[in-house]
Amino acid sequence: MSLIAKTPKPPYYAVIFTSVRTEGDNGYANMAKEMEVLAAKQGGFLGIESARDEELGITVSYWDSLEAIENWKSNASHKIAQKRGKGEWYQNYHVRITKVERDYFADMGV
């Protein structure tokens, strides 16, 4: 699920979630996977991309409207994950709600 998302022609919306993890897994990997699966079932979901290295994690989820983002933010299971995130998994994070205005891509076919 974590390759480049096939999104429609803009405009649409992107949520950029950047985070610095605490040490140890503490159930994080399982919950992260679960949340990706759950997000993909929400109305208005368009795709998700995720990368994490030793310093930083970036997850970008794509949505067809601000309403869809709001619904996902207030999803009950997601709220539980958010709470555990603040308490256990993240040292700090930043969430940015953005509108995708233009995009371009290249596939070198290698």
Add this chain to the structure above:
Amino acid sequence: MSLIAKTPKPPYYAVIFTSVRTEGDNGYANMAKEMEVLAAKQGGFLGIESARDEELGITVSYWDSLEAIENWKSNASHKIAQKRGKGEWYQNYHVRITKVERDYFADMGV
């Protein structure tokens, strides 16, 4: 340079660059670092965040205007890097130009 960027109050702009690398380094790491340093010197640059794992890389750069993004895209040294990127470093990539409308963050101070 690759921790969470300290950006101003929205609105501002974010460029989401998602890429799948080819095998081997081929000068990529050096050039990537050079481009981060060079981007930071451009007018309108606000910050940059980057994460890469075995599957995917995501770099998000933040800018105060679409004009600043356009200037960076057409910067001469950056254009050389873009060309090498297409030829050598990336299997495929996707660039999304977005307007950051809202943001929120948390620092758990751990």
